[in-house]
């Protein structure tokens with residue numbers, strides 16, 4: 001089964017496109033979880049915290065997206081913790097989309113590809129998919145694509161990012177189209193060449209919920225491409241903003257929420273009811289809330305019928 005079909009099977013099994021982002025931050029961990037402020041203790045706390053999130057969300061959602069930056073920030077101890085988190089998530093039946101936003105010239109890209117998408121015994125992280133930057137061009141994408149083909153994995157290429165400054169380069173017009181649409185055309189071409197049984201390929205696109213009009217445009221321009229949508233919740237994106245990103249079967253997009261779920265115990269809506277002591281209850285409530293919001297506002301609701 002190719003990556004797109006595995007993702008579709010997972011989304012159908014859980015009946016939701018919610019993707020939980022694992023972005024641990026020392027200052028936001030539940031009280032008492034960080035036992036000392038040194039790097040090794042922090043890395044251990046991240047691992048314990050992420051395992052705790054995974055225990056709650058594994059029965060509810062198809063996939064998690066660990067953000068490599070927060071682990072790499074802690075050096076070797078963080079990198080070990082990241083590997084443990086990936087393995088734990090996989091052991092609980094979750095797909096793992098590693099958020100590394102990697103790339104480099106072809107030969108170096110090959111090393112990144114094998115590190116994140118390689119076979120379990122040779123890859124320290126061994127994720128199911130990886131976020132990739134397109135700006136080094138075609139020969140920089142090829143190693144990720146080939147490694148994905150070899151190991152049943154996938155990639156999500158940055159097309160229209162959620163941040164306010166992304167348009168500086170992504171919206172520049174060349175040959176009558178903004179740059180992000182040129183990237184989209186290339187990604188769609190790769191996806192159309194790697195189709196699985198359900199009409200989607202193994203190369204996805206990252207497009208932010210903070211740009212709903214462009215999301216709709218991209219869904220139409222990329223009919224064989226799965227979208228990874230960040231920017232929900234803390235960055236302002238809503239379920240209604242994501243509505244146009246799904247196909248008529250309720251497929252075609254996963255919607256990420258990191259802070260809004262994993263640190264839900266700090267949100268006004270949940271602080272009093274759960275607080276630090278019952279932080280996992282807050283994670284569950286916030287996950288269920290987002291599942292319901294997307295089901296009500298998008299064709300992802302059809303997954304339930």
Ligand SMILES: O=C(O)c1cc(=O)[nH]c(=O)n1[C@@H]1O[C@H](COP(=O)(O)O)[C@@H](O)[C@H]1O
Pocket residue numbers: 021023067099101131160161162163206207208230231232233234235256257258259260
């Ligand atoms: O590739 C990503 O996931 C990503 C792309 C993008 O355009 N914007 C974006 O926010 N992200 C990531 O998605 C996560 C968003 O986190 P929250 O804003 O806390 O939900 C972070 O890990 C970001 O690095």
